[in-house]
Amino acid sequence: MKMSVSITFLLCCLAHCLPLPIPRMATLETDAITDSDLDFAEKRSVDCLACRLQHMQSFFGQEINGWLDSETLDLMKQPRCGVPDVAEYNFFPRKIKWPSYNLTYRIVKYTPDLTQEEVDQAIQEAFKIWTDVTPLTFFRLSFGTADIMISFGTKEHGDFFPFDGPFNQLAHAFSPRENFGGDIHFDNDETWTNDTRGAFNVFTVAAHEIGHALGLDHSSNPEALMYRIYTYTRTRDFVLPEDDMEGIQALYVYIFMTGENATVINSVWPDLPKQIDEAYECPGKILLFFLPSILHAGKKFWALKGHIILEGYPKKLYELGFPRTLQKVDAAFHDTKTGKTKFFVEDKYWRHSIGGR
Template sequence: MASKLCLQLCLLLAFITPHLTSARHLHNRKPSPFLFPKHLIGSSKNDSIVEGIHKVKAYLQRYGYLSNENEKKLSTDAFDDDLESAIKSYQKFSNLKVSGVLDRETLQQMSRPRCGVRDTYVSVGQQEHENKNTNIEIGGSHYTFYYNHVTWPAERRHLSYGFIHDFPPQHVDTVRRAFQTWEDNTKFSFFLSPRVQTADILVSFERGEHGDHEPFDGEGGILAHSLGAVDGRVHFDADDRWEGDPMERYDLETLALHEIGHALGLGHSSSSLAIMWAYMYKGFPKTRLTIDDIEGIRALYGS
């Protein structure tokens, strides 16, 4: 009788244990980040008014797809022609199905961690239009220029850089490698400034509002940004995870390459393979420039 009872208990434990393990795994697993209410999935202009759509408008305005001229209009939940057009522009630039509909793929893309520099830009000889993403493809390339189209003058090709605000020493060599990669592929050379006060490019970790009117947002969301050529400031969000398991942290060298590209005058690329692609995926570092990145910098400064 006792052996029969023992056998029954063993069978019961064999059945329960996997389910307990699975439940514990699901409990400990971090939820997939999703910035927008899930009821927005499938929303379109035909829906007229959709609760929470103003959050999508704020995102598209933040990254240059919607004009900020009418702030009252941006604060409403009306799904109008302007929003549909902005979504289509965003989908095209992000290599998504261009429909003007807020499908799951579009909202997931909007939820991914990214660079804080907006996606609009100007090409040579063009005026900037904040409500129009004037994408240009040259010879099959997908690069763009930084939205203010400022470049370093011809006499400044030997640029200094410095680390400020108690930059973590363990990350210095990583950023130096990123500068070296750009030097190997451009007419620029870079050196560590002996006096940080005079450095052309200043690199730092920052939190929240940090004096450039482009506040960071804590973990996830905006990972870094640069204020473009000549200004030269490059900022990483200190609240994001930059150390530890490669599958759980953001790769600093990838972000440094990206932000230095902005500091040289490049905008975002519509190629997901390029260093200048706006989004970052954990566990997928990029440590080399692509043809698209190199063609972009050569379009700015010559071969």
């Protein structure tokens, strides 16, 4: 009897659960989309792609035609940095720099292709090319969180920007800011080397990505380190190109200014005395600071490259060829046309070049 009642109850419930046809008003209005609409959407998609291709072709100095031709395809297949050039790059705002000149870095994960010592050396040399031309310093941490965290990873590696496997995207970096800011990631699916062809040079790629971590965008100059396409370079032969030097110095070197952006010189070069008479920049990116006499010992000058005081300085001012009686330099100016520097003292001036006056 209980079984019969249960079955009857179940059948009654099923009667209320039977599927019913969905009313016409609840359907998607696909009949409202016309062939004209589809043609417009297709044309807009093609136009958008052509616009992106034109931007990329312009950036790399190719013929601007908006077509995915063989030359453009070959360019897209080249090993490159993973930081986009012509697309929106939301995590790389323009004109961003570190607020401090003293930065830290830490190598978190390594590649199996090289020893840890080899990677450490390559990364250190990559940082050095930037410290040679700026007041920046980089101190390596063995643990904890650094300003610039460096690691090797594959595919999805924790930053929502997965690598694509061997050969194409070699690495990417984030601009200066908190969290991921400044971090550098290498694709561990690539083969990494120190100084041989047939693989990718850690030093070259690291130097490029450090440029991004410091705030530089890609350069459209094929000779620049910050050009997006990878070019093999032997570490010991590398000299930072002028394009990259001007870019990084525009961010970190020009500090002699007034107003709210003024920077205290001693905060950048703590080993210099606080009072400085004059400074100038010569082609080797060396700044000379002429300092007050000390106990009648005569005027002195210092020479720096980046944040480093060159060996043998300070020196006496007369070692530049000035009279020993000279007590004041009013101004200095380097003439790029003649390659000489002019020093002005009251109503006189001296013309100086390397090895003479």
